[in-house]
Amino acid sequence: MRIQLALLAGLIIGCTQPQSSEKAQTRPNIILIVTDDHAKNAVSAYGSKLIRTPNIDRIGREGIRFDNAFVTNSLCGPARAVIQTGIYSHLNGFRDNNDSFDNTQLTFPKILKEAGYFTAVVGKWHLVTEPKGFDYWDILIDQGTYYNPDFVKMGDTIRREGYATDLITDLAIQTLSTKPEDKPFCLLLHQKAPHRNFMPNVKHLGVFDSVTMPIPINLFDDYSTRSAAAREQDLEIRKMFLAYDLKLKIPDGMSDPGTGGFKGADGEKFFEGDYNRFTKEQRMLWDNYYKPISDAFYKQNLKGRPLEEWMYQRYIKDYLACVLSVDENIGRLFAYLEDKKLMENTIIIYTSDQGFFLGEHGWYDKRFMYEESLGIPLLMKYPGKISAGQVNKNMVLNLDITPTILEAAQLPVPEHYQGKSMLGLGSDVEPGWRKSIYYHYYEFPYGVHAVKKHYGIRTERYKLIHFYNDIDEWELYDLKNDPYEMKNIYTDQSKASLRDSLTNALNDLRIFYKDTIKLETANKNR
Numbered sequence: 001m002r003i004q005l006a007l008l009a010g011l012i013i014g015c016t017q018p019q020s021s022e023k024a025q026t027r028p029n030i031i032l033i034v035t036d037d038h039a040k041n042a043v044s045a046y047g048s049k050l051i052r053t054p055n056i057d058r059i060g061r062e063g064i065r066f067d068n069a070f071v072t073n074s075l076c077g078p079a080r081a082v083i084q085t086g087i088y089s090h091l092n093g094f095r096d097n098n099d100s101f102d103n104t105q106l107t108f109p110k111i112l113k114e115a116g117y118f119t120a121v122v123g124k125w126h127l128v129t130e131p132k133g134f135d136y137w138d139i140l141i142d143q144g145t146y147y148n149p150d151f152v153k154m155g156d157t158i159r160r161e162g163y164a165t166d167l168i169t170d171l172a173i174q175t176l177s178t179k180p181e182d183k184p185f186c187l188l189l190h191q192k193a194p195h196r197n198f199m200p201n202v203k204h205l206g207v208f209d210s211v212t213m214p215i216p217i218n219l220f221d222d223y224s225t226r227s228a229a230a231r232e233q234d235l236e237i238r239k240m241f242l243a244y245d246l247k248l249k250i251p252d253g254m255s256d257p258g259t260g261g262f263k264g265a266d267g268e269k270f271f272e273g274d275y276n277r278f279t280k281e282q283r284m285l286w287d288n289y290y291k292p293i294s295d296a297f298y299k300q301n302l303k304g305r306p307l308e309e310w311m312y313q314r315y316i317k318d319y320l321a322c323v324l325s326v327d328e329n330i331g332r333l334f335a336y337l338e339d340k341k342l343m344e345n346t347i348i349i350y351t352s353d354q355g356f357f358l359g360e361h362g363w364y365d366k367r368f369m370y371e372e373s374l375g376i377p378l379l380m381k382y383p384g385k386i387s388a389g390q391v392n393k394n395m396v397l398n399l400d401i402t403p404t405i406l407e408a409a410q411l412p413v414p415e416h417y418q419g420k421s422m423l424g425l426g427s428d429v430e431p432g433w434r435k436s437i438y439y440h441y442y443e444f445p446y447g448v449h450a451v452k453k454h455y456g457i458r459t460e461r462y463k464l465i466h467f468y469n470d471i472d473e474w475e476l477y478d479l480k481n482d483p484y485e486m487k488n489i490y491t492d493q494s495k496a497s498l499r500d501s502l503t504n505a506l507n508d509l510r511i512f513y514k515d516t517i518k519l520e521t522a523n524k525n526r
Contacts, residue, residue, distance in 0.1 A: 028382065028408055029346040030112075030186040031333075032401070034083070035326055036076060036124060036195040037366065038352035042323050043377045049214055050358070051320045055330040056379065059350050063381030064390040064426070070437050070458070071354045071398045074366045074373045076143075076195075077101070077126050078442075079353040079398060084108065084127075086402035086417035089440065090515045094127065096443035101127035106414060108402045109133035109186065115411055118183040120175045123168040123190035130155075138171050140164070144192045146199035146322075148277045161279065163201045165193045165322070169329040173336050186405070189333070193322040194356075196365070197244050199274065200321030202282055205289040207324060208317040216359040218484050219312060220305065223361075225488040227473035229452040234261050235363040237315055238308045241267025244274075246314045248294040261365065261448035312359050319358070347382040347408050349401065360484070367451040369439045369465050370485050374458070380422070382408065392425050394433045395460070418513060435459060438509040444469060455515070457506040464490075464502040469520045476502070 040046045045057040045065055071079050073089045081094035084107040089095045093102050109119045110133030118135050125131060125139035138153040149167065150159045160167050172189045179185050200207075219237075223230040241258035242248040244267040250256050256267030278286060293314075302310055330350070337343045355373045357363035366373040378396065380386065385408075399419035406413050407421040424430070440455040456465035463485070465475045476490040476499060489495050510516055 027184045027410055028385075029184050029342060030117075030405055030408065031189060031346060031348045032187070032405070033189045033191070033330065033348070033350045034080070035191045035193060035352045037354065037356040038194055038323065038326070038377060039356040039358050039372060040375050040377050041358050041372065042194075042320060045379065046377060050316065051323055053323065053327040055327045055334060056350055056377070058334070059348055059381045060379035060391075062383070062388045063348075063379065063386045064392055066378040066380075066392050066394075066396050066422070068393055068395045069351070069376050069378035069397070070374050070395065070439070071376055072439060073441055074354040074368070074439075075441065075443060076353050077128075080125075080127060080190075082398055083401050086399065086414070086419055088399070088418060088513050088515060089442065090517065091418075096447060098443070098446055099128070101129045103127075103129045103132040107133050108405055109188070111406060111411060111414075112186045112409060115409065116183060117409065118179045118185040120179075120185070121188040121190065122171040122175060124192045125190065136175055138175075140192060143195065145274060145277055146192065147274065147282060148279065149192075163325070165191055165201065165325040165329050168192070169332055172333060176336065176340070176342070184409075186409075191326055191329075193326050194319050197271070197274070198315065198318040198322055200318055201325045202285040204321040204324055205285065207321055213313055213316050215309060215312065218486060219308070219359050219362050221361040221486065225486070227467050227475055227488070228471050229454065229467040229473065230361075232450060232452070233363070233368075234259055234263075234448070234450040235357065235365045235367075237311050237359060237362060237364055240311060240315065240364070241270060243268040244270040246311060247271070247290045247318070248297055249291065251298065261450075308362070315364060316358060344383050347380065347385075347405075349378070349380045349404070351378045351398065351401065352376045353398075365449055367441055367443070367449060369441065369454060369456050369458070369463070371479070371483075374439065380404075382423075385423070387426065390427045392427060393429050394425055395435070395437050395458070396422055396425070397437060436505060436509065438506075438513055438515070440515060453520075455506075455510070457502060457509055459502070459505075462498065462502060464499070464506055466506075
């Protein structure tokens with residue numbers, strides 16, 4: 001069911017009566033920073049052993065860090081649609097990346113704009129249809145490219161020379177510098193990074209070369225206790241493209257042996273599109289760095305686990321270099337805000353559209369309801385309203401970002417929105433908050449990486465997942481005793497009572513969130 005803007009015109013009018021000049025001055029500015037595929041394990045505020053992210057950390061240090069933040073559907077477009085609309089994928093109509101966003105829906109930027117905010121979005125949009133509800137928009141085409149990307153600025157296509165993370169930050173600062181002085185603003189700053197194919201800024205090439213990154217304890221997971229979904233995925237680092245993902249030159253007469261989620265695709269041809277965008281100077285710096293790595297790789301002739309460990313190190317260092325650029329650019333944005341004295345009345349939220357596997361289970365990418373993909377970094381600062389240094393343990397969702405922003409803007413939250421404002425949360429666990437979360441992933445078989453359709457429930461301690469469509473299998477995890485989700489205990493007869501209780505709770509959540517469409521596979525294993 002898609003909620004049409006026309007049906008909610010009365011709500012807009014009721015929620016957005018003209019503000020007094022005094023109230024307009026006290027309403028905060030809003031900056032929502034959304035990165036792409038940024039894992040919690042790559043944020044030092046969450047204890048990362050891989051990288052330091054001082055500017056991202058600052059948001060939590062001067063405000064609040066949410067330790068149990070999750071997504072409702074771990075995929076780029078769907079996650080962004082949830083943030084825009086405040087409702088689950090099955091209601092906003094954007095279930096997977098094959099969909100197009102219904103931009104007639106009532107989104108939070110539309111509400112803010114009607115209430116007198118200047119609204120803008122720059123960077124990655126990835127919702128196919130044109131942004132609505134914005135005074136200004138300047139967005140990447142689809143996923144965008146890291147180098148010399150094409151942007152669509154208010155309908156006009158422009159190619160800009162430079163590195164995407166820098167360029168998007170430039171656009172954000174330019175937008176703020178030209179905004180109306182008599183209006184509060186809401187800026188959505190959406191970075192492409194650190195999305196695949198993890199191309200670092202040339203100034204950061206080799207920044208982690210002196211470090212051997214710690215290997216996840218389950219890098220060589222054999223999926224022995226789990227469903228066919230875990231065994232039949234195409235997320236494994238060992239199947240990455242040598243050219244597209246790892247930046248290696250494929251020898252003449254050899255094809256790229258990786259699958260990389262794209263069955264039958266040629267990784268070298270994939271990378272050619274990115275490589276051909278380089279300027280002469282960029283290409284020279286790139287080749288000077290990656291050619292020796294490529295030459296050394298083929299001389300080693302690695303096999304088995306040593307090969308997989310090498311691929312992990314190559315992947316994770318490029319990924320982290322992209323994160324490093326994100327963090328540096330947040331520092332640039334903060335410097336601008338401080339210079340213009342905008343920090344004190346601006347609420348800043350940092351998050352990612354979903355989590356990401358950094359070698360856990362031998363994987364990269366996201367999609368699964370396992371912790372690394374399900375969980376997201378979420379940090380928020382609001383001087384004078386949110387006390388500094390708070391850490392919250394409640395289970396919050398990307399669904400909650402929209403009502404949080406509207407409450408901050410002193411506007412009513414539409415009744416059909418399914419999240420809850422996080423503004424009232426502090427370091428104490430809120431007793432009336434949700435005790436479980438609901439998840440549903442849809443992109444199979446018409447997408448990359450072959451992750452099967454599934455839905456599930458996560459409580460503080462347990463997680464129950466049902467994989468359906470071409471299979472009918474269940475997984476149950478005790479997150480206290482098995483935090484890495486290595487042992488599926490669904491068939492353990494001593495857990496029968498727990499299994500039944502969680503199944504009933506899962507069905508209740510499906511009803512509560514109005515996700516009651518009949519599934520393609522009967523629950524025959526219950």
